Amino acid sequence: MKLETRKEEIIKTATILFKEKGYSAVTMRDIAKAMGIKAASLYNHINSKQDILTNIIISLAEEFTNGMKTVLLSNVSNIEKLELIVALHVNITATNTHGMASLNNDWMHLEEQLEYYLELRGSYENNFRNILQEGVQNNEIINSNLEIMLFSMLSTLRSLYLWIPKKEDLNTEELTKNLSHILINGINK
Amino acid sequence: MKLETRKEEIIKTATILFKEKGYSAVTMRDIAKAMGIKAASLYNHINSKQDILTNIIISLAEEFTNGMKTVLLSNVSNIEKLELIVALHVNITATNTHGMASLNNDWMHLEEQLEYYLELRGSYENNFRNILQEGVQNNEIINSNLEIMLFSMLSTLRSLYLWIPKKEDLNTEELTKNLSHILINGINK
DNA sequence: TTTGTAAACTAACAACTGTTAGTCTATGTT
DNA sequence: AACATAGACTAACAGTTGTTAGTTTACAAA
Numbered sequence: 001m002k003l004e005t006r007k008e009e010i011i012k013t014a015t016i017l018f019k020e021k022g023y024s025a026v027t028m029r030d031i032a033k034a035m036g037i038k039a040a041s042l043y044n045h046i047n048s049k050q051d052i053l054t055n056i057i058i059s060l061a062e063e064f065t066n067g068m069k070t071v072l073l074s075n076v077s078n079i080e081k082l083e084l085i086v087a088l089h090v091n092i093t094a095t096n097t098h099g100m101a102s103l104n105n106d107w108m109h110l111e112e113q114l115e116y117y118l119e120l121r122g123s124y125e126n127n128f129r130n131i132l133q134e135g136v137q138n139n140e141i142i143n144s145n146l147e148i149m150l151f152s153m154l155s156t157l158r159s160l161y162l163w164i165p166k167k168e169d170l171n172t173e174e175l176t177k178n179l180s181h182i183l184i185n186g187i188n189k
Numbered sequence: 190m191k192l193e194t195r196k197e198e199i200i201k202t203a204t205i206l207f208k209e210k211g212y213s214a215v216t217m218r219d220i221a222k223a224m225g226i227k228a229a230s231l232y233n234h235i236n237s238k239q240d241i242l243t244n245i246i247i248s249l250a251e252e253f254t255n256g257m258k259t260v261l262l263s264n265v266s267n268i269e270k271l272e273l274i275v276a277l278h279v280n281i282t283a284t285n286t287h288g289m290a291s292l293n294n295d296w297m298h299l300e301e302q303l304e305y306y307l308e309l310r311g312s313y314e315n316n317f318r319n320i321l322q323e324g325v326q327n328n329e330i331i332n333s334n335l336e337i338m339l340f341s342m343l344s345t346l347r348s349l350y351l352w353i354p355k356k357e358d359l360n361t362e363e364l365t366k367n368l369s370h371i372l373i374n375g376i377n378k
Numbered sequence: 379t380t381t382g383t384a385a386a387c388t389a390a391c392a393a394c395t396g397t398t399a400g401t402c403t404a405t406g407t408t
Numbered sequence: 409a410a411c412a413t414a415g416a417c418t419a420a421c422a423g424t425t426g427t428t429a430g431t432t433t434a435c436a437a438a
Contacts, residue, residue, distance in 0.1 A: 006415080021297060024213035028396060040397080041416050049396065079377070105294050108210060132376075142378050148367050149376050151352045152345045159344035163336075178337050186375030187321075187338050188268070189331050195385080217426060229427080230386050238426065 007045040009035065014052045019101035019161075023053055023109050053106060054113050060103045061120045063092050068127050078135035082153070083180045085128065089157040090176045093164055100161030128154065153183050196234040198224065203241045208290035208350075212242055212298050242295060243302050249292045250309045252281050257316050267324030271342070272369045274317065278346040279365045282353050289350030317343065342372050 013034050017026045028049055032039040046052055067088040071081050093100050110117055129150050135141035141149070156179070164170060202223050206215045217238055221228040235241055256277040260270050282289050299306055318339050324330035330338070345368070353359060 022211055022213055022294070024211055025298065027394080029394090037415090038417065040399095040418080043397070044415055105211070109214065135376075139378055141376050144371060144376070145367050147352075148364070149371055151348070152368065152371050153376075155345045155348035155351070156341045159340070159348065162344070163340045175337070178334050179341065182333060182338055182341050182375070184375050184377045186371070186373050186377075187324075187330050187333070187342075188373045188375075189328055216424080218424090226385090227387065229388080229429095232427070233385050 010042055010045055011052055011055055015056055015096075015098040015102065018053070018056070018106060019098040023102060023106040050109075050111060053102060054110060056099045056102045057107055057110060057117060058113055060092065060096060060099050061117055064088070064124055065120050067092070068124055071131075072127060077140060078131050078138060079140050079184060081131050082135070082184060083176070085131075086157065086180045086183065087176045089160055090164075090172050090179065093160040094170060094172050097161050097164055100158075104158055104161070125150070125154070156183060199231055199234055200241055200244055204245055204285075204287040204291065207242070207245070207295060208287040212291060212295040239298075239300060242291060243299060245288045245291045246296055246299060246306060247302055249281065249285060249288050250306055253277070253313055254309050256281070257313055260320075261316060266329060267320050267327060268329050268373060270320050271324070271373060272365070274320075275346065275369045275372065276365045278349055279353075279361050279368065282349040283359060283361050286350050286353055289347075293347055293350070314339070314343070345372060 010031065014026065014031050017030055017034060020026075028039040028042055031052075032042055068085070071084045071088065074081065074084060076084070107114070107117055107121075129146065132141060132146055132149055136143050136146070164175075199220065203215065203220050206219055206223060209215075217228040217231055220241075221231055257274070260273045260277065263270065263273060265273070296303070296306055296310075318335065321330060321335055321338055325332050325335070353364075
């Protein structure tokens with residue numbers, strides 16, 4: 001197994017820049033400059049700018065897909081499954097804060113892999129929805145508008161990347177616990 | 190008072206395109222083509238591409254600032270103030286769904302007005318935080334991590350633009366009611 | 379009919395874009 | 409000592425970018 005350290009360095013650098021300005025506003029010369037080399041040199045390691053974006057987004061999307069698979073296989077209540085999903089988002093976001101920005105904001109600039117991405121995202125949302133629905137049927141969850149509950153939780157979880165880096169002394173377990181409690185039980189006393 | 194219908198048309202067209210691809214990926218030729226004219230003609234009505242973005246973002250940011258002012262002046266409980274804030278977001282987003290995308294994702298491409306925007310956003314968040322804090326002190330709101338509560342609510346409200354257009358038969362009052370309930374009381378039965 | 383003006387047009391600019399081709403250099407292996 | 413390779417470099421490309429200058433057109437006011 002070959003170590004692709006230089007390629008990974010490029011992707012890591014690009015990921016940070018993509019978060020700051022978005023994919024379209026970052027040029028290959030920006031990425032090169034941040035690494036102290038010339039733009040043309042990047043092409044010894046990567047095939048195209050597109051490739052960098054695809055690499056960032058698809059690997060994250062697959063992480064979520066795999067995580068969801070594990071959640072679905074777990075033999076726990078639906079409320080507990082939601083807690084596992086919160087943990088999944090916190091953990092992935094904590095280890096790839098910058099990449100989450102591209103996943104959220106730059107997915108539309110994927111080309112060949114756009115369809116695949118939309119497929120992954122669609123089935124992730126379906127699985128999430130099904131957990132909520134089962135929870136409603138089992139009297140674990142209130143019988144409110146399913147789409148609003150789904151949207152509300154998912155929005156918060158998808159925005160974690162905007163907020164996590166601000167807390168340097170991050171305790172992911174505690175964040176998961178607190179966030180789960182707020183999402184599930186609200187803030188009302 | 191002069192009617193600037195053509196300028197408004199340009200801004201409206203740009204707003205839709207900015208939502209689809211982001212500010213940086215949209216060219217003046219894209220905007221012109223969508224209107225059936227040439228790019229150079231746009232400059233009879235607007236000063237620059239930057240100007241379009243500034244117009245979209247600052248007017249929305251000021252709408253939120255003004256709305257928050259009204260909320261703060263209202264003589265109601267802190268929980269009820271939160272409900273007013275939910276209504277504020279639902280109403281602004283429902284009438285300017287596309288612009289909310291730029292507000293959320295393209296603010297970093299503001300130039301002269303960036304500082305002003307950050308100021309507005311900062312004080313909006315502070316006001317929001319203070320309402321939560323007073324709610325905790327008055328025993329209206331659970332004594333959980335303030336930043337997590339703030340982040341959770343704000344993330345959901347800021348993401349409304351992604352979700353609102355999907356419901357064509359939108360009843361803003363009902364959405365406000367349901368969403369408030371979920372954000373405040375959670376989904377637990 | 380003449381004139382003024384709003385708003386479109388064509389043509390062009392300088393800078394910037396992603397990318398390719400071909401070359402040089404350092405390092406480590408035979 | 410000879411060679412192979414990784415990874416940098418320079419130079420250049422064709423296309424795209426925001427924007428400007430100057431011109432034409434349509435229409436309403438005088």
